[in-house]
Amino acid sequence: MKKILFVSSEAHPLIKTGGLADVAGSLPIALAELGQDVRILLPKYQSLKLAEEVEYRCTIRTDNRDVNIFETRLPETNVIVWLVDYPDYFGAPGNPYTDEFGNAWVDSAERFSLFCRVAVEISQNRAYLDWKADVVHCNDWQSGLVPALLTMEPNRPATVFTIHNMAYQGLFSKEDYFQLNLPGQLWHPGALEFHDMLSFIKGGIACADHITTVSPNYALEIQTAEYGCGLEGLLHHRHHELNGIINGIDVDIWNPGTDAHIAQNYTDKDLAKKAENKAALQREYSLPEEPSVPLIGLIGRLVDQKGIDLVIDCLDSLVNYPMQFVLLGSGDKGFEHRLKNLSYLYPDKISVSIGYNERLSHLVEAGADMFLMPSRFEPCGLNQLYSQRYGTLPIVRRTGGLADTVVDALPHTMADKTASGFVFDEPTVGAMLETIKRALLLYSNKRAWQQLQKNAMRKDFSWRQSAEQYLNLYNHL
Numbered sequence: 146m147k148k149i150l151f152v153s154s155e156a157h158p159l160i161k162t163g164g165l166a167d168v169a170g171s172l173p174i175a176l177a178e179l180g181q182d183v184r185i186l187l188p189k190y191q192s193l194k195l196a197e198e199v200e201y202r203c204t205i206r207t208d209n210r211d212v213n214i215f216e217t218r219l220p221e222t223n224v225i226v227w228l229v230d231y232p233d234y235f236g237a238p239g240n241p242y243t244d245e246f247g248n249a250w251v252d253s254a255e256r257f258s259l260f261c262r263v264a265v266e267i268s269q270n271r272a273y274l275d276w277k278a279d280v281v282h283c284n285d286w287q288s289g290l291v292p293a294l295l296t297m298e299p300n301r302p303a304t305v306f307t308i309h310n311m312a313y314q315g316l317f318s319k320e321d322y323f324q325l326n327l328p329g330q331l332w333h334p335g336a337l338e339f340h341d342m343l344s345f346i347k348g349g350i351a352c353a354d355h356i357t358t359v360s361p362n363y364a365l366e367i368q369t370a371e372y373g374c375g376l377e378g379l380l381h382h383r384h385h386e387l388n389g390i391i392n393g394i395d396v397d398i399w400n401p402g403t404d405a406h407i408a409q410n411y412t413d414k415d416l417a418k419k420a421e422n423k424a425a426l427q428r429e430y431s432l433p434e435e436p437s438v439p440l441i442g443l444i445g446r447l448v449d450q451k452g453i454d455l456v457i458d459c460l461d462s463l464v465n466y467p468m469q470f471v472l473l474g475s476g477d478k479g480f481e482h483r484l485k486n487l488s489y490l491y492p493d494k495i496s497v498s499i500g501y502n503e504r505l506s507h508l509v510e511a512g513a514d515m516f517l518m519p520s521r522f523e524p525c526g527l528n529q530l531y532s533q534r535y536g537t538l539p540i541v542r543r544t545g546g547l548a549d550t551v552v553d554a555l556p557h558t559m560a561d562k563t564a565s566g567f568v569f570d571e572p573t574v575g576a577m578l579e580t581i582k583r584a585l586l587l588y589s590n591k592r593a594w595q596q597l598q599k600n601a602m603r604k605d606f607s608w609r610q611s612a613e614q615y616l617n618l619y620n621h622l
């Protein structure tokens with residue numbers, strides 16, 4: 146049995162802004178089911194949704210500050226979560242990265258460097274918790290200092306650093322580095338220095354014993370200039386210690402057979418019932434309740450990465466076809482504005498909900514016929530996995546985890562029943578439009594469509610297989 150400290154800035158259902166939370170809220174459970182002793186380390190944000198008892202455990206002194214550690218559990222599980230309590234940093238409303246008005250925290254470097262220091266103290270059993278980690282599993286830049294700081298410790302645990310998104314790197318100035326009292330020995334290009342700046346993510350990439358990303362294809366892509374965000378050279382240099390493990394999904398939360406957020410439960414055996422969700426979704430979005438008009442859904446952060454500009458440019462042509470489009474998301478104000486305008490122009494075809502709404506995200510997955518995800522890059526992507534499980538066929542760009550998890554509907558993949566969606570290569574409006582048209586055409590062939598839905602719904606995206614790969618990795622370190 147391994148003692149694993151899983152360090153993350155978010156974990157569903159306690160706090161979530163994106164896919165990292167889904168991973169941190171389910172991989173530890175899957176590892177515990179494989180008999181491992183996993184503890185999650187998370188900041189004690191004011192906005193945590195705490196469902197279980199929270200208990201004070203100890204106070205740690207690090208970097209001249211007293212930090213309290215509280216203990217709770219992931220709701221309805223035995224997985225222990227240690228919460229790093231430092232009200233000056235985590236006590237205000239907002240999310241892990243922005244205040245309640247959406248402005249990035251100005252003291253992110255201070256917040257997460259303290260968080261990383263606490264991770265080091267706990268993993269080295271200096272926190273009065275009577276627990277020493279065998280493996281510290283860090284995630285994204287917010288925990289990137291941990292592998293670097295641990296290189297300076299004798300008898301340290303093994304370290305794994307998982308990249309969920311290369312685009313967010315935690316870059317700060319050289320002055321910040323010295324204000325943070327970080328050890329001078331780590332200020333060099335082989336550790337935390339990146340072009341005379343402090344790079345949190347580099348600490349993970351340069352110093353962890355092993356690096357993973359959340360899909361095999363993204364592990365290759367980030368070794369190229371197009372996707373490596375300036376760190377492709379280092380990633381390529383470390384390619385023997387770098388691999389991709391595809392994310393699983395929480396198959397209890399995302400189960401159309403039992404999902405309490407949707408209008409009607411269904412399985413691949415009674416797909417006709419899915420239609421009630423479509424009607425409910427059309428009502429919710431004030432679109433005409435037309436069962437036979439194909440309904441395309443999209444959920445996500447409205448940012449460049451997700452190809453939202455392509456979607457906006459494509460919709461003007463798409464409205465000439467029989468179809469409806471619903472969107473749930475928030476992000477770039479310009480995108481929000483343009484999408485809203487399109488919904489005013491085409492109220493019978495396009496409807497947009499700006500915001501973050503977990504219940505509605507389940508209904509979109511269940512009620513739409515197709516799910517659009519034209520990302521410019523996508524480390525793994527979760528919505529295409531959810532949508533396959535809900536028989537809502539994804540239309541995706543061939544990149545990152547989308548390429549690894551969606552099988553394009555072509556004559557041979559339809560014949561061998563592996564086809565589960567639609568895939569295009571170039572990030573252009575033309576390529577996307579052609580592929581959506583291909584999907585709309587196939588939608589009119591009910592038998593073929595149902596077969597694709599069944600292929601998609603029968604795929605196994607559970608965490609078990611991925612958790613076994615992580616465990617193998619821990620055992621080899």
Ligand code: ADP
Nearest residue numbers: 163164445473474500501502503506526527528
């Ligand atoms: P990323 O981590 O890049 O945002 P992923 O597809 O990996 O993208 O994961 C996004 C997660 O956040 C999914 O679980 C998705 O359903 C959820 N999500 C994103 N935007 C919203 C929203 N506006 N409302 C509800 N859930 C959302």
